[in-house]
Structure formats: C-alpha cells, structure tokens
Amino acid sequence: MFENVIPILTARIPIIKAKHSQSGTEIDISLNNILPLENTRLLKTYSDIDPRVRELGVMVKYFAKLRDPKSIESPITQTCVGWNVYFYNDLTKLNKIWNNYGLNKLSSGDLWIEFLRYYTERFDYNKNIVTIRQFKPLLRTENGWFHPTIAIEDPLMFTHNLAAKLSVKNWTEILRVFIFARQRFYLQPESIDFNISKPNMKALQVGLTLVAQAI
Numbered sequence: 202m203f204e205n206v207i208p209i210l211t212a213r214i215p216i217i218k219a220k221h222s223q224s225g226t227e228i229d230i231s232l233n234n235i236l237p238l239e240n241t242r243l244l245k246t247y248s249d250i251d252p253r254v255r256e257l258g259v260m261v262k263y264f265a266k267l268r269d270p271k272s273i274e275s276p277i278t279q280t281c282v283g284w285n286v287y288f289y290n291d292l293t294k295l296n297k298i299w300n301n302y303g304l305n306k307l308s309s310g311d312l313w314i315e316f317l318r319y320y321t322e323r324f325d326y327n328k329n330i331v332t333i334r335q336f337k338p339l340l341r342t343e344n345g346w347f348h349p350t351i352a353i354e355d356p357l358m359f360t361h362n363l364a365a366k367l368s369v370k371n372w373t374e375i376l377r378v379f380i381f382a383r384q385r386f387y388l389q390p391e392s393i394d395f396n397i398s399k400p401n402m403k404a405l406q407v408g409l410t411l412v413a414q415a416i
Contacts, residue, residue, distance in 0.1 A: 239357055249292060256309045257316065264382045317383045330354050330362075351375075 203219040216231040231237070248255040296302045307315070324331075330339040330346060332354040339354060346352040346362045350372035355361040364372075 236357060243356060246292070250295065253309045253312060257313060260313055265378055267381075314386065317379065317386065321379050321383050326351055332356075334359075 202222055204222050206217065206219045208217050209215065214231050214234045216229045218227070218229055220227050229237070244254075244258070248258075325338075328338070328341060330341055330344060330352040332339045333356050334354070341347060341352055344352075344354075344360070344362070346365070348362065348365055348367070350367045350369060351364045353363040355363050
C-alpha cells in the first residue's frame with residue numbers, strides 16, 4: 202500500500218515519509234504535532250478566500266517537480282504546543298476587517314508572472330525575510346537571521362526561520378527552478394538580467410485553468 206517509506210528520526214518532531222502506491226500521494230506521518238494541521242487550515246482558508254491561491258500553489262509545486270530537485274530536503278517539522286494560533290473564521294465578514302479585501306483583480310496568469318518577477322528581480326535576499334503577515338519588508342536584522350540563503354518566516358511561529366537548515370547547494374537548485382519558470386513563461390534569453398516586458402499571458406492563463414480543473 203505504501204512505498205518509499207523513510208523514517209526521519211533526527212527531526213525536532215520525528216516523522217515518517219511515504220508514498221501511497223495507488224494514488225501516488227506523498228505523505229508525512231507524525232504524532233502529537235498540531236502545527237501541520239494549522240498550516241493546512243491556513244492554506245485552505247486562503248484558497249477559500251481567493252481561488253487563485255490554489256492555482257498558484259499548484260503551479261509552484263508543478264515546476265518544483267518538473268525540475269526534479271531531488272536533493273532538496275523536507276523542512277524540519279515544528280510543534281505549536283504552547284503557542285497561540287488564531288484564525289479569523291467568518292470569511293463572510295472579511296470586508297469589515299480587511300480594508301483592501303477584493304481590490305486585487307489580476308488574473309492567475311498575471312499574478313504568476315508578478316510572482317516570478319518579484320522573486321527574480323525585486324526581492325532582496327540579503328536584506329529581507331519572506332513573510333506573509335505584513336506588506337512592508339521584514340529585515341533580517343530585526344530577527345537576527347543571517348544564514349547565507351533565503352530567510353522565510355514561519356506564518357505561525359514568528360521566531361522560526363523555515364529555511365534555517367537550507368544548504369547553499371539546495372538553495373541554488375531552488376533558484377534554478379525560479380529561473381527555469383521565468384524563462385518558460387517570459388520566452389526570453391537565458392540571462393536572468395533581461396528586462397521582461399511581454400510574457401505569453403494568453404497561453405499561461407489557459408494552462409493555469411487546465412491545471413486547476415485537473416486536480
């Protein structure tokens with residue numbers, strides 16, 4: 202029923218990784234760890250708020266698998282015992298507490314292009330931390346995170362850097378995925394320094410729609 206069963210006992214919260222033979226679904230199994238459930242609920246909530254989140258998430262995972270970054274380790278799982286985790290559950294009243302709710306009307310294709318452009322042109326990896334809880338940049342100096350790759354704030358544990366154990370080698374492979382995706386959709390020469398202005402938006406939007414319908 203399961204294949205590729207790998208116990209990872211050195212993680213802070215030990216897990217067992219496996220693949221369901223019939224469906225091909227990859228799973229992680231752990232005990233007494235609440236955080237993955239909250240992470241899943243967070244992603245589900247974002248998808249309920251805006252269906253474009255689901256499409257973009259699928260595209261990110263698709264390109265990661267397409268490039269087959271086999272050497273990239275799974276992140277170390279954490280526990281949220283002792284931490285306060287709160288979600289605003291009444292999505293029908295978001296407009297009352299979220300001033301800019303619903304103002305972004307870009308298509309999934311436009312957002313995908315802007316996502317690639319942001320993380321290949323605009324984001325300052327040396328100075329800033331990736332965070333989803335605020336608009337303004339979060340500086341590495343604020344948290345004291347100076348690991349020589351990317352810094353990613355855990356959305357549920359703000360003192361935890363999700364990329365703290367990421368090696369330079371694996372970070373390089375992740376960057377290659379970004380560059381590959383950019384080249385694929387921008388249809389430009391390989392140099393990352395080219396200024397992209399004419400992405401293939403029509404083909405991209407069709408592709409995003411087909412991917413979303415297939416899952």
